[in-house]
Amino acid sequence: MTRVQCTRGWPLLEWDWCTNAPDSAGFMLDQRFAAWAAAVNTNPGKEQHQIEVIRDHSSSTDGLRHGFVWKLGHPDSAQVFGFHNITAEPNRFSSGRYFARFWSDYTNDTSNGGYGSVSTGNTNACLQHWGQNMTLHLNYGPSVDTDIRIIAEDDPGAEFFLLCIYQTAEVLIVLVHWSEALQAWVSHRMQRGNSSVQSSSVRNGVVTVNPAVLTLFDQLQSTELGACNYLMHPGYLRFGFSANVLNTISPLYSRWPLTLLPEPFWVGYVDQYGGHRRRFVLPELPSGLYQLVGRSTATFPVHGWDLWYEAPEPASVVVPPGWFPLEEPLMAWHETPVGEPLDLFRAPYAEQPEIFTISGATIEGLHEFDVDVLGAAGVLQNPLYRRQLQAAGGGGGGGGGGGSSRPATGVLYPRRPD
């Protein structure tokens, strides 16, 4: 296992996203990602899931737009994952353009400053590109310290790459990780500008619904109980946004699929929304728990979530040359308490389903018999309804009931006289 865990900061007058200097943020980021991808690509089981760098910082054709485009491989449907700033002038601020789509939606050309384009079609099937809200400070400006933090793991089956960019109030989080259960790459992107966190994610090879905003899998919050602070490990996230959207898209009463984050990550809500970069150390968490981004809003239902990172013991961490330890960033971790009780629910991490192997979007070998059966045929197919019929002396005829199973004793009809 190699856990890269590092940070690099640029004080306000030294920050320049658009420079081509060898030690620019973009090049340093590219180096880290390329090193991680090279290691991951040699891992067992990744032959069909190779990660390719399609564009990097040097791909800019106009010297103004910079970013990256990655291809996350899959035998059926690879994913393209890209980010670049979109301002065509060297302004101090720029929106970011982000896309996570099927590879087939990506036009691999030099448009958009060299970073290609994604088709506008099929937006319901996957993430749309986001064209707003990531306010990236491109170069010097008032009080614009910038910190880039990278955490990466190349252990087979547990691979992930996390990029965090912090600028004053802005946060950009990119997390690409392998899902052992799905046998696919999953990508997440969260950003915070002003007071809102927007998050989205894509599982490659699997069509997701739109909007693919993640909500925490379990919501303890309610209008009755008010807000509460908690973090959970391991981190489950559920695709989905609002109940109404859920009901118009999904079958009756169905939930949206889940995704399970890699082991070091915790999710939850801390009731000082908009916060980030907290850290605390507990006896049970001796290497520290780091808040990467805070929730979006205190109102219910909550649109957003906290992402926290549990660091391993320092001896197992690698800090690459030119980078600094995660504990010593330019923009300090806040050691202050949350200000309210904070509960940490920690349970053993289990990557694989324990009994039932589920792959893709189908349920293999798992049959679901709804309460609202489809006519007499459905009654006969539903195991419990069929038993009722058999107990009542009916059903069981034809092919559906499996022959007579009339009980030898008991009241047979009417079933339960009252």
Place this chain on the structure above:
Amino acid sequence: MAITFRDLSRRGDLGDPLYPLLMEVHGHLLTWMAAANLQNPQQLLEVVVAPDAQEGVIGWTIRATLDVEVEGAPLQFMLQWLTSLSAQTIRQAVGLASTWDPEAGYGAPHGLVDGPLNQFRTARFYSSLPVIAYAGWSLDPGQEFFCFCFNRSTDTRGRGMVLYIAKDANTGHWTLCSDLFAGSDHSAHLREICLFIGWAASIQQWRTAMQLYRYSGGTLHALLPRPHWVLNAVHSTDPALLSPRVILPLLPPLPLASYTRTYNVGVVLRTADGAEWVLVSNTGLALRYRDGSPALP
């Protein structure tokens, strides 16, 4: 591992099925409770008020006394699920027995437990329609539980788990739970809420919860063995409580799992190993009423 599972579903054309259904469940509950108390002499489960004890109101007032002392007195939880068929309302409460007012709510003798998990909803139960109803229980030491759910699918508030009395498998203390009978088709958030109370031994506090924490593996459309309860934070200004604390989640008994795709009470699942499960709760809690191969450990 021995589970008793009963399909108590009733027709609706032979008179209102709800009251006789609850009385039948009550009989099973008393039998189970007597045996559970014998196995757990340090704790006590009681039916304080039975379903037939109050004119016009059916349901239960149940009390659990734990082998824990809080502020010099034994810790006592209470669970209430009550409905007035004439008023077409449901009152539910889960909380501390010390907050029980025997005159509140629908009046004596059921009264009402106070606190945040005290809920009041309108709900019409049609007297001439069938009801899907299941009860399951176990007396395996350390894994004791009793649960009862029903589904009047014609009413959006007519389905859920009425009773859940179970040992926390980690600490051995009784926990009480009842689904919130408040959901509508378009409110997934409300539909997934239950009312729960238990003793969080790792922090020496009683805690409530409104949902299960389903974490034991699996990612997509999975049936997850061993869900856990996540307990709600206690709001406090005590500086001693302001530092983060690690809490061990509470653990339902073994035959209970969590299904992540759908959550209609009464849905039956058959898995590849031949086991059969039934969803007994709006939270997706699934009861394994028939083992497959291999059997559960």
